[in-house]
Amino acid sequence: MTNEHVRALNCSAHALEDLRTMRDSIDAQFPVSAQVLDNVIALLDQSVKFILPNCCSLIEPDHLTQNHVDTARLPFPCVAFETPWMTDKFVEYSVGGSP
Numbered sequence: 001m002t003n004e005h006v007r008a009l010n011c012s013a014h015a016l017e018d019l020r021t022m023r024d025s026i027d028a029q030f031p032v033s034a035q036v037l038d039n040v041i042a043l044l045d046q047s048v049k050f051i052l053p054n055c056c057s058l059i060e061p062d063h064l065t066q067n068h069v070d071t072a073r074l075p076f077p078c079v080a081f082e083t084p085w086m087t088d089k090f091v092e093y094s095v096g097g098s099p
Contacts (some may be wrong), residue, residue, distance in 0.1 A: 011082040012080050019037055020045050052079040
């Protein structure tokens, strides 16, 4: 058990605001993309939200087993995970390709 306090992050609420703004701005020019965003917005809005510990540290990576993965299935049709990410370690980030 850690001394971290759980606090609402409201990531989903902020994401919904941004997605709705984006959706409204592309509606006329890209109707199919707007429809996809409508679906994403509906899923995120209806999802059950979970706040995870800092850096999503639920299990030590060296001790992760298939059993952990198998038992992590949640009884909800759609979930959203929010987590703070505060670390002193360098995190390499790559989009759309190999690092």
